[in-house]
Amino acid sequence: MDVKTLCLGVLIRGEASGYEIKKQLEEGPLAQFCRAGFGSIYPALGQLKAKGLVTWSEHSQEGRPDKKIYRITDQGIAAFRKALRKEPSDDRVHSESLFMIFFQGFLDSGRAAEIVDAYRETYRQIATRMRVADLTEAPAGHRFVHAIGQSIYEAIVDAVERNRHLLSEDVDKKALATEK
Amino acid sequence: MDVKTLCLGVLIRGEASGYEIKKQLEEGPLAQFCRAGFGSIYPALGQLKAKGLVTWSEHSQEGRPDKKIYRITDQGIAAFRKALRKEPSDDRVHSESLFMIFFQGFLDSGRAAEIVDAYRETYRQIATRMRVADLTEAPAGHRFVHAIGQSIYEAIVDAVERNRHLLSEDVDKKALATEK
DNA sequence: GACAAGTTATATCAAATCGATATATATCAA
DNA sequence: TTGATATATATCGATTTGATATAACTTGTC
Numbered sequence: 001m002d003v004k005t006l007c008l009g010v011l012i013r014g015e016a017s018g019y020e021i022k023k024q025l026e027e028g029p030l031a032q033f034c035r036a037g038f039g040s041i042y043p044a045l046g047q048l049k050a051k052g053l054v055t056w057s058e059h060s061q062e063g064r065p066d067k068k069i070y071r072i073t074d075q076g077i078a079a080f081r082k083a084l085r086k087e088p089s090d091d092r093v094h095s096e097s098l099f100m101i102f103f104q105g106f107l108d109s110g111r112a113a114e115i116v117d118a119y120r121e122t123y124r125q126i127a128t129r130m131r132v133a134d135l136t137e138a139p140a141g142h143r144f145v146h147a148i149g150q151s152i153y154e155a156i157v158d159a160v161e162r163n164r165h166l167l168s169e170d171v172d173k174k175a176l177a178t179e180k
Numbered sequence: 181m182d183v184k185t186l187c188l189g190v191l192i193r194g195e196a197s198g199y200e201i202k203k204q205l206e207e208g209p210l211a212q213f214c215r216a217g218f219g220s221i222y223p224a225l226g227q228l229k230a231k232g233l234v235t236w237s238e239h240s241q242e243g244r245p246d247k248k249i250y251r252i253t254d255q256g257i258a259a260f261r262k263a264l265r266k267e268p269s270d271d272r273v274h275s276e277s278l279f280m281i282f283f284q285g286f287l288d289s290g291r292a293a294e295i296v297d298a299y300r301e302t303y304r305q306i307a308t309r310m311r312v313a314d315l316t317e318a319p320a321g322h323r324f325v326h327a328i329g330q331s332i333y334e335a336i337v338d339a340v341e342r343n344r345h346l347l348s349e350d351v352d353k354k355a356l357a358t359e360k
Numbered sequence: 361g362a363c364a365a366g367t368t369a370t371a372t373c374a375a376a377t378c379g380a381t382a383t384a385t386a387t388c389a390a
Numbered sequence: 391t392t393g394a395t396a397t398a399t400a401t402c403g404a405t406t407t408g409a410t411a412t413a414a415c416t417t418g419t420c
Contacts, residue, residue, distance in 0.1 A: 002405070036406085037406075037408070039407060039409090040406050044405095
């Protein structure tokens with residue numbers, strides 16, 4: 001699942017500029033399990049253009065650089081369908097927070113608790129945002145993926161709360177120090 | 181959190197060869213949220229060697245290439261502690277399975293259900309494996325991270341079961357076709 | 361009203377990483 | 391015996407990351 005396929009996935013839902021593709025990958029419903037930066041999106045769009053999988057039109061804007069709106073072609077749709085026919089690779093998770101907590105013994109005193117609290121808060125916010133989303137109109141695939149994501153984020157918040165005591169020795173000392 | 185830091189993290193728990201580092205990153209307790217291939221591990225070890233953060237000794241073996249055992253140095257430990265002092269970046273999740281299910285409308289009939297069943301089974305196995313792990317001797321950080329991971333995997337299995345019906349139209353047709 | 365910070369928009373580039381492949385042998389199952 | 395899996399290192403092109411550059415508008419704050 002390279003960035004080219006990711007772009008096709010965004011464009012199949014509607015035309016967009018490179019900038020808008022990145023925004024959708026960050027804020028849209030795909031954000032939970034996809035990611036790409038400008039450094040890969042712009043070259044990807046260039047390659048898609050060269051292969052005829054997307055067309056584009058330039059819209060000049062005052063003050064800002066021209067906006068290039070990309071639109072998927074029939075060939076692009078076919079290529080996207082083909083990409084979806086491969087076997088999905090295993091999920092990849094990269095969590096620096098959990099890596100750091102794993103090595104708690106090498107962290108400064110109280111640092112693990114700090115990281116864990118920020119971690120909980122991040123996922124609490126995401127979970128809250130997802131809970132209020134309205135998907136009654138969305139297709140089954142969207143609803144399914146949303147439900148899985150929400151369950152995971154709620155499980156994280158819950159599990160952090162249930163297990164935080166494991167790291168709390170330091171924290172109590174720190175809390176005491178701050179109080180006095 | 182680059183591969184150099186990942187290698188130091190493995191080596192701080194005991195000496196290992198490049199091959200063994202990869203195995204630990206795949207099968208060990210770090211596997212849940214880390215990943216690296218040979219193409220990044222061997223160059224990383226080379227750089228760590230050059231910086232004096234690890235030492236190595238060659239052990240000749242019959243039939244197989246010489247095994248190079250790497251060991252972290254005091255400088256390496258210091259560098260690892262320093263790396264742990266940065267702010268952790270946001271978690272990154274990459275899931276081709278969920279991406280494909282999101283675009284269910286573009287998948288062949290019944291394919292989404294197939295993917296989802298394989299997905300459930302993968303995490304069911306991981307969750308089962310984690311449930312029987314004995315961590316009574318492990319440090320708090322290990323136990324915490326293990327608990328979070330287990331909760332996530334169990335939440336996935338559970339959520340897939342609760343939401344599978346959203347994708348089941350196709351499946352029922354397929355099941356019928358197979359039965360006859 | 362001035363200044364900082366954030367948003368919209370494209371693009372490049374070095375460094376890091378991925379994924380496949382090469383090389384060799386041993387072992388175990390079909 | 392054929393194929394698959396495991397041990398072990400290593401390289402290499404293609405892809406991706408993360409930082410940076412450029413430029414002007416918008417929004418909030420003192």
